Amino acid sequence: MLGIGNILHSDEGLGVHILPELRKALHGRERVEIIEGATDGLRLLGPVEEAEYLIVIDAIRAEAEPGTIIVLKGGDIPAYFSRKLSIHQIGFQEVLQAAQWRGKGPKEVMLFGIEPASLAFGIGLSEEVRQAVPALIDAVVGQIERWGIGP
Template identity: 35%
Template structure:
């Protein structure tokens, strides 16, 4: 089993940081099995090709501009819904992700299962720090990432439980 939780985003563009902040919280607060990799992908694109290739489950956390919903809403997309979303690019890294997903499909290395946990941003303005809407969405989005991991049979244990 090979699983990757990939947080993408630009921490210099307000709510664009949400994907990165989700994977940071996951690593800080939970213990995961060795076969689960957690990666801050930042704004990388094709550089992530080898990391994303041949995964049993790829879980992407990111900011997602959508006409369905309001800022702070958490959206869950699965499998073929995800590459379709990335054709509507909202930031430079999404161009890279669309390219990587296309390349993986072309080479036969597309993940067997793909989940996107997206948060609708309130702002993408240049500024460090997220809006209150994105901050409020962080925990529900993190719980959706954990739910996706558990769907793949991953035991996700709180670090607090480990120290009791």
């Protein structure tokens, strides 16, 4: 699992900010590796190539109401977006594409996120995003359980 985002731009830091809560929710699941990807881009290639299943958590701009949970799966995560949905679109998409070119990577990739209310310079999540975090964590834990990755 990768949490990506820039914590200096409010809701853009979602993927990094919620990692401590995800670690608590997933405690005891030894097969789940949680990585703070921040804005590392291609430095994430190794972990992506080694993953059997991959969940990425990020702020996702999809023109929805702020605080809306968005889940994209496999083919719904295009190699190159015609419009930028994720703040890390280029770096993350390049990582996925590079893994595919090398014949490596996860069986399944899912992108979980929340529509940001603010991407302004500042530390911390907006109230809209903060209120949606528990439901996002439940969705992520539910997906891990559907994959059969237990404690």
